[in-house]
Every structure is written in C-alpha cells, then in structure tokens.
Amino acid sequence: MERVKKITALVVILGLTLSVSAENEPVILEAESGVVGEEFNSLTDGDVNYVTISTNGTAAYPERAGRVITFEITFPDSGTYDLYCWVRIGPDGADDDSYFYGNGFGEKDTI
Numbered sequence: 001m002e003r004v005k006k007i008t009a010l011v012v013i014l015g016l017t018l019s020v021s022a023e024n025e026p027v028i029l030e031a032e033s034g035v036v037g038e039e040f041n042s043l044t045d046g047d048v049n050y051v052t053i054s055t056n057g058t059a060a061y062p063e064r065a066g067r068v069i070t071f072e073i074t075f076p077d078s079g080t081y082d083l084y085c086w087v088r089i090g091p092d093g094a095d096d097d098s099y100f101y102g103n104g105f106g107e108k109d110t111i
Contacts, residue, residue: 029073032050
C-alpha cells in the first residue's frame with residue numbers, strides 16, 4: 001500500500017510539473033526576423049538563416065544604429081521572463097564572439 005501511495009504521489013508531481021511547463025511556453029525570436037541594422041549581413045547556410053556583423057566595434061556598446069537589431073515582442077502574459085541566447089562563436093577570436101542586449105524594454109541609445 002505504501003508503494004502505491006509513493007507511485008501516486010510521483011504521478012501527481014509529474015502531472016503538476018508538466019502542466020506548469022505547458023503554461024510557460026518560450027517566446028522565440030530569431031535574429032534575422034528583427035529590423036536588422038545595415039552593418040549586419042543576412043546569410044543562409046543550407047536550411048539555416050542567420051546574421052553576422054560586418055564591422056568590428058571598439059566599445060562596450062553597439063556604437064551606431066547600424067550595429068543594432070530591433071525586435072517588437074508581444075508576451076503572452078505578464079510575469080518574469082529569462083533571456084537565453086544561442087550564439088555561434090566563430091574562428092576569429094575576439095572579433096567573433098560578442099553580442100549586446102538591452103537592459104530592460106524600450107528603445108535604447110546606441111552610445
């Protein structure tokens with residue numbers, strides 16, 4: 001009987017976990033779907049579309065509007081959202097491994 005209670009409790013916990021996950025669907029953006037600044041190249045490799053910057057920056061911020069990709073996002077609900085990025089780091093060392101993101105919502109100054 002004790003084992004049945006443990007299995008039932010596990011099933012209930014798993015059921016709650018699955019239902020909570022279903023309510024928290026991610027908001028997915030792809031870099032090439034934004035308003036891409038003129039200093040980026042939009043490229044395709046097979047079935048993969050991506051953007052890459054065509055200039056090198058010298059500061060800890062974008063420096064110019066051409067080095068910015070802008071998105072308009074509609075969130076399904078209020079709450080806290082976490083930012084996760086999938087970034088390709090290429091063979092060019094420090095010239096190929098950086099990105100910036102806005103600290104909060106709204107348009108940002110590039111300098």
